[in-house]
Amino acid sequence: MSAGELSDVPADAEHGESAAPATEEPAAPASTCSCLDAEAPNGRAVAEVLLDSALPQLDHLFDYAVPEELAGELRVGQRVRVPFRNQQRKAFGYVIGFAETSSFGGELSPIADIVSPVPQLTPEVWRLARAVADRAGGSAGDILRLAIPGRQVRVEKQHLAAAGTPPEASAHAPAEPLDADSAAIAARLVTGERLALTATHSPERLSTGEWVGAWAIRLAHVAMAVHAAGKSAIVVLPDYRDQDQLQSALAALGAADVLRVDARQSNAERYGSFLQALDGVARIIIGNRSAVYAPAHELGAILIWDDGDPVLAEPLAPYVHARDAALVRAEQSGAGLFFAAHARSAEVERLTLIGYVQDQVNPPRRTRVIHADQSIAPDAFAGRVPDFAAKTIREGLRTGPVLVQVATPGYAPVSVCGDCGDLARCTACGGPIGFRTAGTAACRWCGQHAGGWACAGCGGNRLAERGMGSARTVEQFERQFRGFRVLLSDGDHPRERVDARPAIVVATRGAEPLAAGGYRAVVLLDAERLLSLENLRAGEDCLRWWENAAALAAPDGVCLMASGGGPVVQAFVTGRIDEWLHSELRDRQALRYPPAVRVASVTGGSAQVDRALAALRTPDTLAGVEVLGPTPVAASDPAARGAKLVRAIVRFEYARGSDVAKRLRGALVSDAAGASSRQKGRAPGRAVPEALRLRFDDRGVFDG
Template identity: 70%
Template sequence: MTAEGAAGRRVARILLDTSLPQLDHLFDYAIPGELADEIRAGQRVRVPFRSQNRKSFGTVIEFTEQSDFGGELAQIAEIVSPLPTLTPEVWRLARAVADRAAGSAGDILRLAIPTRQVRVEKQHLAGTVPDPGEHDTPFEAEEADTELAGLLTGGARLAIDASHGPVRLGTGEWVGGWSLQLARAALAVHAEGRSAIVVLPDYRDLDQLRDALASLGHAGVVRLDARQSKGERYAAFLRALDPEPRIIIGNRSAVYAPAHELGAILIWDDGDPVLAEPLAPYVHARDAALVRAGQSGAGLLFAAHSRSAEVQRLVEIGYVQAQRHPPRRTRVVHADASMTPDAFAGRVPEFAARIIRQESRRGPVLVQVATPGYAPVAVCASCGDAARCRACAGPIGFRSAGVAACRWCGEPARPWQCGTCDGTALTERGMGSQRTVEQFERQFSDARVLLSDGEHPRERVDARPALVVATRGAEPIAAGGYRAVVLLDAERLLGIESLRAAEDCLRWWENAAALAAPDGQCVMASGGGPTVQAFVTGRTEEWRSAELHDRHALRYPPAVRVASVTGGAAEVERALASIRDLGAQDPAVPGIDVLGQVPARGPSGYEQVPGIVRLIVRFDYGLGAEIARRLRGVLVADAAGSSARTRGRPPGRARPEALRLRFDDRGVFDG
């Protein structure tokens, strides 16, 4: 990839590699004569900062004839790498998404560009690294594939509900049908001479898509995976930099991958919280994809078994076009909507138990449970109050029979004393995955019982008869599909203190039902209400629309955007003052409203942090850029220490009361 050179211009504009928000802008440096012919935009360099003896890393962004700085410019000290690793397109994306979230572009670039590996870079520059795509076979696109590729490369924005059911590849592997559908879409875009980026939640999804692409003759996929070694990830990144079209697959940070002639970005299951970046500035992969598609003109495809509320909103405002043909769906039956878990003996009602006995003799049966471990909740045996950890106030559960510990910090719960009645004995409440296995081994003694959860992961099971107990999201793929999928704990899942509890339940249930064989069935063991009814009847589109309508009425995301502002009371008040006038333009139309201030809570969600407060700002999308700009300005001033110095306190971001911003936090209204 040819990068811009200095071309006689004497000044380089450089973004320093720093986490300090007050330094999130370009600095001008003079280009020494000995580097003038070598330096390129996108290269890593070292430059003096604050003194000639103190060197900082940075990235060359652009060149200019002269600087607005009135003094003598410091000179670039050295070029760290001859390879430009930051492309202009990725720089524009990083700057735009950082500004949208009131964050720093450097934080985005740390996600976008892997750590440099000198040995790998030298091999790449020498051309000694074999290209796994050399033996790819041409993709034979069907008419539907060609039509989809034409839409995407033309900049279309689409939402597709994937059909249920696994498929068997030509290589013999079984994968979710969705992965073959995305593979064909990516290959059709690639056949048009354009790159495609496919973003997926976790490594199991990546493995399925990789297998699907390989079965269609494309082994040369570029994979950017958090599980790779640093060398493997950097080598894959350098392949993505090559000036030729690639299919790039990866986790959430793959949305920032360099791509030659980007034709489309495909995102699988964007409602999965794993796609929400946990590091500042907390930009969701979906939002970054929307910005990148808008900047580059690339197409955008959202695919899922259950559409997220954000994509539903984009569909309803006409920004994204939904598919016209309904997907194939597993048959769903309800054991008894009037029953609760306490209304029947054992772990499942008799109707579901009969299906388990019958189908587990013919092949694998999947049972989805809410939580891992032995018993998710421990309560006082005397008064029944929920047990809390003495160290962090987190909930106590049973890891195994008789072994209780905090579910947050892992602190053992022995000895323990109830804060209500001073009782010292704990008893189990509810059944986790391990206790369910124990129960099923007694109830279905002739069945082979397997466990799949976070501690005992399974990616695949064979077609032999088995009863597979799995937590949500940890369900393995069964060869040929499951004879039956049984969903437990609907009431517990719907009772999670989260704005998105119902939306997440639909996604968990649809993803589990999609693992059934074409002639299999899905059984909802218990539970009722609109969400369960929508799932059982298949009228999820109506449910999503009604849910979005309710959120509009209540001004909850994604009907509006939100920002949480946390810090000392004075710092938060200054932030609020900077945006207060935006809400006064038309009292009849609440463009902005503020919830709080309230005492901030620590990581457990229970203990208060002394002297720290939080408020939530809700605002319409049209105000987003201005609110982000103003709040960012206050944060930069706070970080620079201008207000702190007036009170005689040391400046900097290390102060406990320093301002912290987070935009579009999916859990901001959770209990």
């Protein structure tokens, strides 16, 4: 299709295009860099181009003529500029392929110029982006913006200048021999097997003297064994602290050709790593969720650590989880897939039960877990912890640090009316009011200060604190355990590491620092509060939080569950997490909840949602597809507040995923291209609040 066929595209469509980055300049001269060995036109007159656009109606290939002056330099994967709608307006895009002829009957517009001589988009990554976007009902361009970092001209010129000869793999040998188990795992991965491992607890000391989690050393060994076989390994980790541990382990073991790609790098560093990944050399690539899209020569395996962490779910459209992208890429490339965690996600457990992923054979080493007296409610104690937990803390402090995990940051997580006891709600958004610091109340959702608050029920204006956050726990521990250091680690006061000296470290879930030698004791508080979260995955998340905290204990340390009861707590204390997961999956299968089935949420105005659902009401798609709703929902975007929105939830079997995504995507494209997606007086390219929105595999779709 030619850009000239877009007579029905609104005149303001170009405002949705990506503007030229400030760093983009005319293309540098050609180089002998191996990344330039991409497909050339070879006499073919037509280039198929994917426009770099966020508009769903432009998510397909456009035909452009290959000009004679560019025919010798043009390559598949290059970023180019092309005329769009007329010769004066230019849009960016990627060359996807070449063809002898075009199905368009008119005259094709020629490609204007080449932005970069480097083919940034490899055929493998393009196939992945297209497949992942189709699975999620999204646009391939949105995936490519995650996969390809912004161009840095100076970095690119330096890389091309240094690429006079094809790069060769490093011949450095590991500083330490790889363990036999990891070598055996790697041998299976490079043949395309899919494996799941429950990681061993406790930190271990590297030859450099640095302490890292035992899981990091295991993943480092496996990645290095894959690399030793002449293959690339991609390791995806939730956040920078995990990446730091793995990078330290790789360096201590003498790993060569290690690249890091993550959001904390500068633009120049990330683009430099991306260019190195394009070279024809097998490498170990580590990074956050977007690393799953990194170009990799001879990909042998994708390793994912702690896939249950919600950070691995992309918050931008089309909201693809790194685990799902890895599953697609492994299937396409034939690479192995390795899931490792202290507590397995329900999705990976389902894959092991159906035989798609192979479970480990040997059980891991696990911290000893004990439980305080369950018959006594925690509110019966004057202090923050029961006597038995306080005793455990004091015993641990004799020889080293003690970790205390709490549920929420701040001073008091919630507040109530001091007169009638009703929960205090924000007058602006309806969110709960809490105390970030003593005496300072604000909404936990929108952050608005609660000064002048009045109870909607009785009219009282006195707020009373309820519950204890991390700051209030620290305050009480300083009184209860005088003479010992009390350290805080949460979102506002992050700590990555603590030394081996005695100290009480109060940390919110996920913010626990690593202790040199491990903690002498790990105390878990607020189990009841965490399990009462209105979340389908509350039990699963609690097990992951608790297991990750217990894994920070020293080999001879102990983990204490201070309170709480029920099946989830029992599964954690006894170590029978797999049994609980099996039971949970059976319940979700009976109720048709994820991951037993897939889901998609369809949100928008009533008319828009009805049109989208009508696309599913055909005889060949009704089997295995169920629609819940639509029901009214509040707008999440402040700019859309006041709009009358509804949401429907579509549940469907995995085998129906392609059909459901295709039909809902078609409805989205029709909605975006039609008059219903625009409104007079709004900024060009901005959709009206009622415009259709799709989200597949939303982990919070059934949350309260």
